[in-house]
Amino acid sequence: MKKLVLNLLFFTSSIGLYAQDAVNYQTPPKEIADLLLAKPTPGVSIDSKAEWMLLSGRNSYPSVEELAMPEYRIAGLRINPYNYSPSRQTYINSLNLKNIKSGLNKAVTGLPSPLYAGNISWSPDEKKISFTHTTRKGVDLYLLDIATARATKINKYPLNTVLGSGITWLNNNTLLYRVAAKPASSAPQKPLMPQGPTIQQNLGKAAPSVTYQDLIKSPYDEQLFEFFATSQLVKNTNGIETAIGKPAIYASVRPSPDKSYLLIRTLKKPFSYLVSANGFPSTLNITDLNGKVVKTIAQLPSSEGTPSGYDNVQNLPRGFDWRDDEAATIVWAKPLDSGLIKKQVDFHDAVYELKAPFNGEERELFKTQTRYRGTSWGDATLALVEEGLRSKQKLKVSRYNPTTGSLETLYERNQTDAYNDPGEPVTTKNKYGRQVIQLLNNGTQILMNNTTGSSEKGDLPFLARFDLGTKKNEIIWRSAEGTFEVVVDVLDANKLVLLTRKESQKDVPNYFIKNLMLRIADRKITDFANPYPQLDGVAKEKITYKRADGIDLTGNLYLPKGYDKAKDGPLPVLIWAYPREFNSAADAAQIRGSKDRFITISWASPIYWVTQGYAVLDNAEMPIVAVDDKKPNDTFVNQLKLNAEAAINKLAELGVGDRNRVAVGGHSYGAFMTANLLAHTNLFKAGIARSGAYNRTLTPFGFQNEERTYWDAPQLYYEMSPFSYANKIKTPLLLIHGDSDNNPGTFPINSERLFNAVKGFGGTTRFVFLPYESHSYAGKENLLHMLWEMNSWLNTYVKNAK
Numbered sequence: 001m002k003k004l005v006l007n008l009l010f011f012t013s014s015i016g017l018y019a020q021d022a023v024n025y026q027t028p029p030k031e032i033a034d035l036l037l038a039k040p041t042p043g044v045s046i047d048s049k050a051e052w053m054l055l056s057g058r059n060s061y062p063s064v065e066e067l068a069m070p071e072y073r074i075a076g077l078r079i080n081p082y083n084y085s086p087s088r089q090t091y092i093n094s095l096n097l098k099n100i101k102s103g104l105n106k107a108v109t110g111l112p113s114p115l116y117a118g119n120i121s122w123s124p125d126e127k128k129i130s131f132t133h134t135t136r137k138g139v140d141l142y143l144l145d146i147a148t149a150r151a152t153k154i155n156k157y158p159l160n161t162v163l164g165s166g167i168t169w170l171n172n173n174t175l176l177y178r179v180a181a182k183p184a185s186s187a188p189q190k191p192l193m194p195q196g197p198t199i200q201q202n203l204g205k206a207a208p209s210v211t212y213q214d215l216i217k218s219p220y221d222e223q224l225f226e227f228f229a230t231s232q233l234v235k236n237t238n239g240i241e242t243a244i245g246k247p248a249i250y251a252s253v254r255p256s257p258d259k260s261y262l263l264i265r266t267l268k269k270p271f272s273y274l275v276s277a278n279g280f281p282s283t284l285n286i287t288d289l290n291g292k293v294v295k296t297i298a299q300l301p302s303s304e305g306t307p308s309g310y311d312n313v314q315n316l317p318r319g320f321d322w323r324d325d326e327a328a329t330i331v332w333a334k335p336l337d338s339g340l341i342k343k344q345v346d347f348h349d350a351v352y353e354l355k356a357p358f359n360g361e362e363r364e365l366f367k368t369q370t371r372y373r374g375t376s377w378g379d380a381t382l383a384l385v386e387e388g389l390r391s392k393q394k395l396k397v398s399r400y401n402p403t404t405g406s407l408e409t410l411y412e413r414n415q416t417d418a419y420n421d422p423g424e425p426v427t428t429k430n431k432y433g434r435q436v437i438q439l440l441n442n443g444t445q446i447l448m449n450n451t452t453g454s455s456e457k458g459d460l461p462f463l464a465r466f467d468l469g470t471k472k473n474e475i476i477w478r479s480a481e482g483t484f485e486v487v488v489d490v491l492d493a494n495k496l497v498l499l500t501r502k503e504s505q506k507d508v509p510n511y512f513i514k515n516l517m518l519r520i521a522d523r524k525i526t527d528f529a530n531p532y533p534q535l536d537g538v539a540k541e542k543i544t545y546k547r548a549d550g551i552d553l554t555g556n557l558y559l560p561k562g563y564d565k566a567k568d569g570p571l572p573v574l575i576w577a578y579p580r581e582f583n584s585a586a587d588a589a590q591i592r593g594s595k596d597r598f599i600t601i602s603w604a605s606p607i608y609w610v611t612q613g614y615a616v617l618d619n620a621e622m623p624i625v626a627v628d629d630k631k632p633n634d635t636f637v638n639q640l641k642l643n644a645e646a647a648i649n650k651l652a653e654l655g656v657g658d659r660n661r662v663a664v665g666g667h668s669y670g671a672f673m674t675a676n677l678l679a680h681t682n683l684f685k686a687g688i689a690r691s692g693a694y695n696r697t698l699t700p701f702g703f704q705n706e707e708r709t710y711w712d713a714p715q716l717y718y719e720m721s722p723f724s725y726a727n728k729i730k731t732p733l734l735l736i737h738g739d740s741d742n743n744p745g746t747f748p749i750n751s752e753r754l755f756n757a758v759k760g761f762g763g764t765t766r767f768v769f770l771p772y773e774s775h776s777y778a779g780k781e782n783l784l785h786m787l788w789e790m791n792s793w794l795n796t797y798v799k800n801a802k
Contacts, residue, residue, distance in 0.1 A: 028787040031534055031611040035601050036060070036783055038531040041508070043092070047126040048429070050100050050491050050499060050513055052146055053525065054129060056120065057094035061603070064779035067772035072228070073214035074221045076276025077162065078742065078774075079228050081187060083138045084160040084180045088774065091134065092117040097149050100513075100525050108144060110151035117142075119165040124433045125172045132165060137184075141167070141177060141236070154239050155179070160231035163251055163277065170259050170289075173238050178231035181247040188223040195219065200273050208308040208701045208709070209274045213742050222271050229267065229277065233291065245291025251282060257432035258327035261294065261356065262287045263320065272302045279303030284320055286330065286358055295358040297330065310390040310707045311341035311371050317352075324377040324434035325402070328356035331365070333372045341371060341389065349387070351375070366400055366407045375400070376425055378437035378446075382468070384425060388415065391707055393583050399468060410471055416580075416587040422473040423450030423464060426490045438493045444468055447493055451486045453479065458542055459594040461486040463498070477516055483507075484597045503598040505540055535599050537561035538610050542595035543617075545650035547642040552589035555620040555647060558599075558610040559656060570658035571615040572799040575647055576606035578670040579622040579640070581632040581705045588623035603783045604667055604690075604776075609794065615656050620647050622673060633706050636720050637680050640673060644683050661685055663798045665790075668692060668746060668775065669704055675722035675754065678731045686797035688790055690736040691746050691775055694754040695723040699745045723750075726757035732764040732797040736786060738773025746775060766793070 027033055043056040071087035072079045080087040093115050097106040112133050119132045129144040131151075138158030144151045157179040159165070168176040198218045216222055226249070233244040233253060249267040256263070264287055267280045284297040298317055306314050315338045323329040331353045337343040347367035354362045368387040376384040380403050388395040396412040413420045426447035427435040437446055445465050453461035462478040476496070479485040485502040488511070496516035503509035508530050512522040530536075539559040546552055555575075563571070582588040601607050610616045622643045624632040632639075644664065651657025663686040666674050671692025678687045696703060696717040700710035710717045718724050737751035748769070755767040768789050770782045777783055 025781045025785045026788040027784045028791050032608045041528040053098040055096045056092040061780040064781045067779045075225045106149040175236045181232050207304040256328035313339045315339040330354045418454035423448035484594045547646035553621040555617045558616040572661040573615045573657040575617045575664045577620040577622045579673050581624045583626045588625045678729050679722045679725035686732045688734045693746045694750045696721045727761040729758045729763050734793040735767045738770045741775045743775035
């Protein structure tokens with residue numbers, strides 16, 4: 001393996017000089033490294049009868065060398081130039097079958113070695129499982145026969161998964177997918193001499209745009225996108241591939257419920273330089289299964305013209321899809337307000353349908369008072385319609401009767417009001433094999449599954465019966481206090497047989513079959529071992545406290561194994577957080593999370609430092625609340641201060657945290673928070689900011705949940721940008737960023753420029769640029785080094801601070 005080097009830019013305060021180092025990869029203390037590299041428990045996929053279980057194993061993390069493989073970054077995509085697939089994927093590396101009734105494991109034969117699997121999908125009769133296997137030269141499609149436990153490659157031509165796998169079961173023996181139209185080796189070569197400069201223009205039409213990354217930047221990029229995105233649609237019946245239609249840029253292909261038609265969206269030129277591929281101009285056609293066009297439904301322009309503002313949409317039809325409860329009916333929405341939510345109208349959207357054979361007139365189904373979000377279909381008497389306003393954090397769900405056309409509100413709530421969330425409707429397969437709402441008691445009730453179950457006692461997931469007449473939600477089962485148990489699937493809605501996943505602070509998450517009517521003992525169907533035995537004895541507690549203006553806050557407090565407050569005294573502290581906006585102070589004060597969940601660790605977790613003698617306050621609530629008819633961000637910095645002060649005061653009051661040795665950190669918007677706290681307070685000894693955005697003028701058409709543009713509120717953008725106050729950042733700040741960040745808004749230049757600014761004013765700072773990393777880090781060597789950097793920073797400036 002090639003020797004990989006990190007470029008670490010840092011300010012050396014002892015000699016007062018700017019330095020640039022080439023440093024080899026380092027590793028953190030063994031306790032931290034072992035936690036990072038612990039093999040994760042397998043993924044679980046179970047058939048609807050709970051007869052067979054597929055266990056999928058993954059390796060911990062790929063090497064940086066794997067991330068360094070060539071890729072094209074175009075149209076908001078990252079493409080492997082050798083195999084018509086997305087680059088930087090996480091693969092399944094092992095597959096095993098288990099018969100749930102007998103408990104016997106069945107080894108799968110016929111698997112390629114090494115295995116790089118993905119896109120798991122059960123056949124309609126659940127006797128087969130399809131999956132992809134990605135090699136350096138192509139993507140293959142395999143079928144796993146449950147009865148024989150044998151996997152077999154079924155494709156003749158390599159698949160094209162650049163715009164998604166697109167793999168769909170038409171019936172128990174036929175799969176629909178896309179294959180490469182040409183060999184990858186025939187991709188256009190970049191000319192040394194371009195045909196001319198790259199030119200963009202706008203002729204007086206407003207086109208506000210989110211700051212997407214990896215966009216098309218040149219005519220050559222356009223050629224590459226067209227080449228790699230073009231594919232041939234095929235159907236495979238018992239191993240025989242048959243082409244459907246001609247090669248095109250297939251964005252989506254959706255069979256009708258009765259499998260007689262296809263709803264196909266294809267992308268077309270001109271390709272945009274401002275939005276990603278999903279926003280390119282497109283054509284929506286309904287075709288037969290041979291690819292013959294039955295009707296052209298819409299010709300849609302680029303999404304460049306979408307007006308700014310989170311509830312604004314283009315003045316065009318949108319959201320085309322099949323009705324799940326009918327054989328072949330297309331539904332879609334149109335704005336009635338020209339796409340502008342502030343326009344004063346009684347109804348903002350209308351929803352229409354067109355039935356096969358699609359030669360009649362469209363029919364209006366219903367109108368919504370706010371922005372239409374989608375429909376969950378049931379039967380001829382029931383569908384649930386969701387509408388809402390992101391800007392006001394409002395949500396409404398109504399009952400629609402497809403037969404009578406009536407629309408009746410069932411409930412409304414703030415999206416941030418977790419306590420009053422009734423859950424999501426439980427679904428079942430209808431005669432077309434589509435998931436539709438499960439109806440109970442002659443269509444008068446539905447089951448609602450809330451997999452979070454927020455309450456004043458913390459998260460306690462529940463299953464409820466929702467009465468469509470009284471509009472009351474009656475909880476019929478809830479996770480017992482002291483555990484966190486969630487309904488994964490309802491195996492029998494009438495007999496109330498459930499598949500659940502249960503865990504506690506001491507018990508690893510495992511799967512159970514539960515019968516609520518017979519009330520027999522739960523049957524445990526997995527027996528996963530603890531991947532983190534070194535965390536046994538770590539204390540976890542959900543603490544509550546108030547900030548100065550009276551808003552209740554919470555956080556997850558972790559204390560080291562064997563810690564004795566009386567003997568050991570207050571500990572150095574690491575606070576890790578991510579701000580959230582609220583229009584309601586009551587919603588902001590709600591308790592989120594559960595103290596009874598098993599401690600699991602991802603690469604991004606701060607919990608590693610509980611093994612190093614720190615008190616760790618994870619998920620420390622940092623609400624930003626609308627005050628006095630103002631928007632939440634109008635008092636952003638002041639509310640950050642209140643949140644941070646309250647957390648530090650609580651830890652000091654408990655006697656577990658040393659208020660003079662506290663660090664703060666976060667990732668993405670949490671990094672933005674961290675830099676702001678260091679710029680505006682003296683509460684902390686150090687800060688760690690990973691992959692953040694620090695200059696809001698680089699996201700001028702809005703960011704996070706802020707929909708005002710820079711030109712609407714220039715002072716707000718200035719005051720919320722820690723870059724504006726870099727001269728005040730004197731607390732040691734560790735900046736970490738992936739050099740290939742693909743997240744809208746968090747361009748690496750944010751960290752580069754903030755580092756330079758803090759350095760320029762004599763601050764103590766260090767900038768670690770992780771090679772080949774996106775917004776979410778993945779490379780094993782990079783992750784180990786990142787943890788080493790964070791550990792060294794915390795030890796130097798917090799734990800052992802003078």
